[in-house]
């Protein structure tokens with residue numbers, strides 16, 4: 421592992437023996453880039469994304485916790501993507517980042533005053549990247565939380581991108597604005613010309629599929645107007661808050677494998 425930067429943010433880079441690499445900003449434990457051994461970037465990153473810690477990074481894999489979107493009275497999509505995580509442990513091709521309540525900016529922590537320990541471990545394994553997300557309730561009372569790994573996949577031809585494996589959507593094609601929640605089959609296949617990825621999840625309960633379309637992208641100040649055609653978000657998620665008992669642990673795993 422080596423220390424690098426992502427814009428003005430400290431980041432780490434992990435590298436596998438075959439040349440695959442991943443770059444993770446400590447701000448948000450945010451996977452900003454994943455390149456397979458063939459040198460291809462598999463994730464989308466907006467050219468207009470903030471890279472200074474003033475707002476969430478737009479692209480890569482934002483970590484959503486403890487609230488999904490506006491489903492609750494707290495911070496939209498939670499506080500994890502807006503907090504500075506620390507490196508807890510690492511090897512050459514893996515790193516584990518950690519966050520607890522003390523590192524959440526005070527204004528954000530006030531909206532969800534619970535004691536917790538988050539760990540997110542990224543491991544490069546051949547043509548796959550594994551993201552293992554652990555939530556521990558370190559307090560004395562139960563709390564409710566939601567979680568997601570809001571993955572932005574880079575696609576070369578949006579109109580020829582196909583997602584297979586969703587219930588009642590065989591296959592899903594991309595075009596207009598999309599913001600859907602599906603019950604989670606364990607695995608999906610995402611294909612676009614020249615690339616195929618297998619997406620697997622364990623421990624989460626849904627897949628969220630999102631693209632803002634032209635109008636939605638125009639309203640986003642951190643995305644260029646034409647960029648909506650260059651990504652699809654497919655997110656393993658625990659959309660509705662669930663209770664975690666004092667001392668208990670929840671784990672969700674997201675594995676993405678490039679088969680082409």
Ligand SMILES: O=P(O)(O)OC[C@H]1O[C@@H](O)[C@H](O)[C@@H](O)[C@@H]1O
Nearest residue numbers: 489496497570599600628630655
């Ligand atoms: O702009 P944000 O906060 O990163 O959210 C992006 C999108 O995230 C998705 O997960 C939600 O389903 C969408 O409703 C939301 O618009």
